[in-house]
Amino acid sequence: MGRPTIDEPLRRLAEDPAAFLPAEPGEERIEDARFVISLQRERHPWSVGVQRLRLDPGEVTSTVAEIRDLLTARGRSASMWSVGSSALPSDLPDRLQALGMVPEDGPGEAAMVLVRPPEPHPPTSFVVRLAETADEYRVAADVMIEAFGFDPSDAAEARAQAESRFERSRASAHTRLALVWEDDVPIATGRVTFTPWGLFLGGGGTLPRARARGAFGALIPAAWREAVRRGTPALVTWARRDTSEPILARLGFEEVATIRQLRDDLGTGAGA
Missing domain, CATH: 3.40.630.30 (Gcn5-related N-acetyltransferase (GNAT))
Incomplete structure (x- = not known):
């Protein structure tokens, strides 16, 4: 029997969860064809997520300025941008850095999916x-x-x-x-x-x-x-x-x- 396949909805959820997870009470979500912004009640940087980025190469600077204005108007002082494999343009991380954003330390993250029972885990006291x-x-x-x-x-x-x-x-x-x-x-x-x-x-x-x-x-x-x-x-x-x-x-x-x-x-x- 072959391995279960990972359906496209799961792939989209994995790469850009802010666009697909159900909104929680008190959470604001701004959805645009170019991006999705998720704003939680908390005020730390991780409470603001910018994902599902599909930007025209000629409009990156203006779109970033637009998003910054939206967040500043809501009293936010920082945000976390998550750039997935499907983000456009393909050099978006470099462009965002040129506009003043700072990459998180470390080698990055992988969006991962499990569609079959997990491999046996050694017994623990947890x-x-x-x-x-x-x-x-x-x-x-x-x-x-x-x-x-x-x-x-x-x-x-x-x-x-x-x-x-x-x-x-x-x-x-x-x-x-x-x-x-x-x-x-x-x-x-x-x-x-x-x-x-x-x-x-x-x-x-x-x-x-x-x-x-x-x-x-x-x-x-x-x-x-x-x-x-x-x-x-x-x-x-x-x-x-x-x-x-x-x-x-x-x-x-x-x-x-x-x-x-x-x-x-x-x-x-x-x-x-």
């Missing part, structure tokens, strides 16, 4: 479960803060927003947080979004002291079981090439696109 209380959402926020090295301002915002995130999750049927526990201590977390095509895993982070021990991989079998239970047997995620991409590849994920991320600080780049 316990994976969905966050069910406001306290668990606060715990997940603390894990994310340490995992991603938030600065004090962003950390304070993440902690302040934890309870409202929990309340929004209760009002939405789309998104939940998963926590990985070891000996009753939370060591990793990830956001699970339910879509008609499969589960999207985003915002995954592991505490530095717990990395390279399989905590992230422990999320995958649990997520797969939930995807099958919902009748959408597929997992979609982004993976850093220097950390999680090799782990996911061993579990059976396939790469469908390359993602390059650039940060646009509007106070500096907008005038470039």
Whole structure:
């Protein structure tokens, strides 16, 4: 029996999730034939995503200026641009850098899809479960803060927003947080979004002291079981090439696109 094929809707979701994930309460989405902008309630740079970029080569500068104006008018000071393999023009990352954007450190990310049961994972002591209380959402926020090295301002915002995130999750049927526990201590977390095509895993982070021990991989079998239970047997995620991409590849994920991320600080780049 051959390998399951990855349908085009899954490929599109994997490369440009902001264009296809269900909008959450309080989230604004600006959709244009040239781009999609997702604005979450939080104010840190990762709360503003610019994706599905299809720009005319002669209009890159003007379109960037247009997007910067839209974000400045909404009181945003920074955004994250995700340039996938299908983005146009093909040299868009270089053009965005010339306009003042700064590439994220590291070798980039891979958009990856799993459409068959994950390869067996060595037994571990990890316990994976969905966050069910406001306290668990606060715990997940603390894990994310340490995992991603938030600065004090962003950390304070993440902690302040934890309870409202929990309340929004209760009002939405789309998104939940998963926590990985070891000996009753939370060591990793990830956001699970339910879509008609499969589960999207985003915002995954592991505490530095717990990395390279399989905590992230422990999320995958649990997520797969939930995807099958919902009748959408597929997992979609982004993976850093220097950390999680090799782990996911061993579990059976396939790469469908390359993602390059650039940060646009509007106070500096907008005038470039």
